[in-house]
Amino acid sequence: MSNSKMSSWSKPRVAIGGIWHETNTFAADHTGYEEFASYQLARDRELISKYRSTNTELGGMIQALDQLDFEPVPTLFAAAVPSGLIEHQCFCQLVDELIERIQAALPLQGIALALHGAAVADGFYDADAHVLERVREVVGNDVPVVSTFDYHANLSARMVENASILIGYDTYPHTDMAARGAEAIKLLEQLISGEIRFHSAFRKLPLLTSPLKQQTDELPMSQVMQELRHCESNPDIACASVAMGFPYSDVAHLGASVVAYGYDSEQVNTAADSIAAHIWNSRHDFQEHTVSAEEGIRQAVDSPDFPVIIVEAADNIGGGSAGDGTGVLRELLKVKAARSVIVVYDPEAVELAEKAGAGAKLSIPIGGKSDKHHGEPVNATVAVKSVSDGEFVHKGSYMTGYITSMGRTSLVESDGVQIVLTSKRTMPFDAEQLRCLGIEPDQQKIIVVKAAIAWKAAYGDIAKRVLVVDTPGVCAADLSRLNYRKRPIPLYPLEQDTHDSFQENP
Ligand SMILES: [Zn+2]
Known part of the structure; x- marks a missing residue:
């Protein structure tokens, strides 16, 4: 040395x-x-x-x-x-x-x-x-x-x-x-x-995208990643990365970016420009198709194939949401959606159900208690099916073997709607979360996930249909629902008239 x-x-x-x-x-x-x-x-x-x-x-x-x-x-x-x-x-x-x-x-x-x-x-x-x-x-x-x-x-x-x-x-x-x-x-x-010594090139794009369309092995990101790998195959490039940004952080440096390093300044800049251009040119393809909660549940109930996965992205626990949103729960109860299951974070409701005990019937307010962004609590008359410690071992592809605890957990039911009440916010990334309570996922008509993409590790294989519902929340799929104060302007798609080339922007 x-x-x-x-x-x-x-x-x-x-x-x-x-x-x-x-x-x-x-x-x-x-x-x-x-x-x-x-x-x-x-x-x-x-x-x-x-x-x-x-x-x-x-x-x-x-x-x-x-x-x-x-x-x-x-x-x-x-x-x-x-x-x-x-x-x-x-x-x-x-x-x-x-x-x-x-x-x-x-x-x-x-x-x-x-x-x-x-x-x-x-x-x-x-x-x-x-x-x-x-x-x-x-x-x-x-x-x-x-x-x-x-x-x-x-x-x-x-x-x-x-x-x-x-x-x-x-x-x-x-x-x-x-x-x-x-x-x-x-x-x-x-x-x-x-x-x-490495030369670096950094490109910030005036672009905001929802996590729902950022999966790297699906379009539009798959072709961006292909270009990235192509650039990295150049011996003058040491490494290149994309960061699609986290849209739920209201900061002045919000947005997608590209950073590249290598041994030749010109080549590093060319690579960063090319990857950034691939992202920018597909900016129109990052919009996820969504339906209202009412419409989503209606379509799911009518679907001949099941399970239908209802993606309640606005209440994405892995994106920092509380997991007690009631937008979808309310619709399930309204239409008495048989063989549907939803997991709701609500320690108070768990305690009430636990006190009543398995087999008891009671009326309780469920969800909507953490903040004002995800709907009011829903009053429901439920039968307590079970109370447990809510522990399960991951058997799917995500963190296999790892033990997750949902905290004290109660399974309650109302007109065919199964509600899993948990004391800890738990991301729905493994099917054992339901199986440990005796719920067989592939026998359900509707499974609600409070997540964006990562739920696929649990139910991707059995999902017959996927419907993303647009509800308000701190992880709203529709980013125009969020009340930003510090973000840069312009950002596509919040400003539609953003210049055709991102390089024209400072
Ligand atoms: Zn991430």
Whole structure:
């Protein structure tokens, strides 16, 4: 190794860690330390033991560092389920902890972080850029800093300036976290060796798209990803990524972007322009067809083939929503939709059902309690079918083997409508969520999912029809329903007269 700074160390030492959050600024509840502690929070050595051999960014980083015989120096990693604005105090504490650990570990030859790219904290509207800036301040400009980011990142120029390399997931639903973490380390190694430097190109598009049309193996994104892979096959390009943005973060750097790195400035710029043009040219194809909740339930009830999946995207739990929206529930009860099932987050209703006990009948208000965006509570007379601890083991393709707890859970029924009441917000990514309660998914006429795309890991194989309903909410499919204050203008499709070429925009 040519780098003189490494002489006193037998192995290059690379700090790993990060702060990961997809922040829905429209959600009523704020995100505090407890939300990180109850999801993912690991420090020092525990970080290595917890993430080694997992399909996570850190898992991939650790494996790649092992292979290079570099020393991983664990710091802090904190992640919370997508939710509302991160509290100021909580964010400051997490960043300080991360920085203190990096400082204590100096000298380091490199830093590898796992960030989301759509984190927003009270007082830090570009929270990810703030983390990178703080790290830069500590290590200076000579130590390379690489970071991974989520496909839904709202990348900013400030993030790009403060990182040596930013590298994002290439998949949605996300399955390549470990692969991107490992790739970040391989690029970091080139920088540590000191023999090359990367040129970067960053393109921000005035474009906002709903997650519903961002699946990477379907049009329009499949052809964008094909162009991305084509660009990466050029030996002068080190890596290129797209970030489609998270539309539920109301920030000045909202929107889709492309970032590319390589050994030749001109080629890097050409690649970034070409990928950005592919996205921009398909901007008209990102609109998802939706129906009203009333129309969706009517079509589902009339459908000869089942199950019909009703996608209640506005209440997408994985996008930071509460999971207690009543727009679809109300319609199911109104038409007495037989063999329908919906999961609703409502700890109060669980408690009432549990007190009454299995076999009891009672009238209770259900859902609509977390905020004012997802409808009023619905009063229903229900029969309590079962009460349980709500634990299930993932048997599908998402986090296989992982144990999820829905918290205390009650299955109640009203005129054929089965309502699963949970005490924890639980993303519908595995069919065991229903099977553990004795509900066989393929025997249902209607399954309601509070999700955008990732529900396909649970019910994609058995779905005979899929209907996306347009209801109000903090993850509304129709982005014009959201009351933005800070976003840039123009953004297609909110402004239809956006210029034909994104490059004409600043
Ligand atoms: Zn994502």
